[in-house]
Amino acid sequence: xxxxxxxxxxxxxxxxxxxxxxxxxxxxxxxxxxxxxxxxxxxxxxxxxxxxxxxxxxxxxxxxxxxxxxxxxxxxxxxxxxxxxxxxxxxxxxxxxxxxxxxxxxxxxxxxxxxxxxxxxxxxxxxxxxxxxxxxxxxxxxxxxxxxxxxxxxxxxxxxxxxxxxxxxxxxxxxxxxxxxxxxxxxxxxxxxxxxxxxxxxxxxxxxxxxxxxxxxxxxxxxxxxxxxxxxxxxxxxxxxxxxxxxxxxxxxxxxxxxxxxxxxxxxxxxxxxxxxxxxxxxxxxxxxxxxxxxxxxxxxxxxxxxxx
Numbered sequence: 001x002x003x004x005x006x007x008x009x010x011x012x013x014x015x016x017x018x019x020x021x022x023x024x025x026x027x028x029x030x031x032x033x034x035x036x037x038x039x040x041x042x043x044x045x046x047x048x049x050x051x052x053x054x055x056x057x058x059x060x061x062x063x064x065x066x067x068x069x070x071x072x073x074x075x076x077x078x079x080x081x082x083x084x085x086x087x088x089x090x091x092x093x094x095x096x097x098x099x100x101x102x103x104x105x106x107x108x109x110x111x112x113x114x115x116x117x118x119x120x121x122x123x124x125x126x127x128x129x130x131x132x133x134x135x136x137x138x139x140x141x142x143x144x145x146x147x148x149x150x151x152x153x154x155x156x157x158x159x160x161x162x163x164x165x166x167x168x169x170x171x172x173x174x175x176x177x178x179x180x181x182x183x184x185x186x187x188x189x190x191x192x193x194x195x196x197x198x199x200x201x202x203x204x205x206x207x208x209x210x211x212x213x214x215x216x217x218x219x220x221x222x223x224x225x226x227x228x229x230x231x232x233x234x235x236x237x238x239x240x241x242x243x244x245x246x247x248x249x250x251x252x253x254x255x256x257x258x259x260x261x262x263x264x265x266x267x268x269x270x271x272x273x274x275x276x277x278x279x280x281x282x283x284x285x286x287x288x289x290x291x292x293x294x295x296x297x298x299x300x301x302x303x304x305x306x307x308x309x
Contacts, residue, residue: 004061006053007300008046009112012036012068012087017049018293019057020300024123028056037089047102064108064302066115066295070157071096084158086140108302110151112136113160115298116288117144118151120253122301124289129250133160133243134288137236138256141189145247151302163189167235168242169275174235188239192232194258201228215261233263237271244276244283255288 004027009016016031030052035041046065054060069085082090100107110118117126117134126132126146136142141163145152152159166186167174177186178199190196194211202208205224209217217225240252254264265285273281288294 004057004059005300005303006061006063007296008065009296009299010067015045016296017053018296019053019061028053039089039093043098043102050103062303064299066110066112066299068112070111071109073157110302112295113142114144114151116255116294117146118301119290119294119298120288121146125253125286126251131247131249133247133249133252135254136256137258139194141193162243167191168238191235197232211258233267234271237268238275241272241275249283251284253286253288255294259287
């Protein structure tokens with residue numbers, strides 16, 4: 001088995017692929033637009049991307065892929081159909097089997113948030129820690145769990161899906177909570193995602209804007225924006241306290257666009273103290289080392305460092 005590994009990040013708008021060598025050194029990097037809505041074209045785009053990377057590095061490497069959603073565990077590893085994906089043209093398709101056939105080699109596939117967590121636990125901000133909980137704060141809210149260097153997928157392939165639990169300890173004005181696309185109300189995702197923050201600010205300030213503008217307004221001292229970010233940090237603290245009470249991670253790594261909101265790593269740990277069931281809280285909250293590249297790196301790390309030895 002090759003010591004070289006390729007990671008693919010299948011996103012809603014782009015597909016990125018990298019090749020990693022020994023120690024996580026990037027050997028090649030390519031990307032192209034995702035053929036949205038076209039399953040066969042998506043398979044062909046990935047096949048072509050992998051062929052180009054193989055040519056760049058002069059070898060046929062292992063392939064790992066991160067994607068929105070997950071493969072159903074029914075039928076055994078890699079053989080199930082896609083579920084829970086916002087790339088809806090993949091849903092119900094035997095994506096792992098079809099991609100392995102197209103590439104002529106085994107492909108390891110995981111949820112994109114799981115790949116983020118694996119990247120940061122392997123050689124990123126959570127390297128050497130266990131357990132590691134990786135958090136994606138963006139258009140949606142995802143998470144992944146890595147224990148002693150190994151990704152936890154779970155019996156139902158939903159380990160780490162904290163965003164579709166209810167917001168813990170809700171205040172009266174947070175009940176029943178906004179409707180979620182999953183069919184429930186008051187999910188964590190509806191409060192601490194980008195759209196959740198924007199909707200909360202719009203309701204309070206009477207104006208529609210995006211999280212980046214809210215952060216800019218808060219930096220300029222606008223009180224309504226400052227209040228919106230304070231509510232966001234408090235809700236994020238409660239949501240992560242629930243994770244700590246169940247998983248008790250050594251480190252939580254934040255990624256996604258909203259991870260760059262001011263004050264999260266500094267203020268959220270102070271806020272979760274009133275909700276974590278312990279007199280001493282050693283869990284650290286840190287930003288991702290590899291940022292947007294963590295997803296594609298984690299896909300490559302679905303094949304471990306010693307895979308080629």
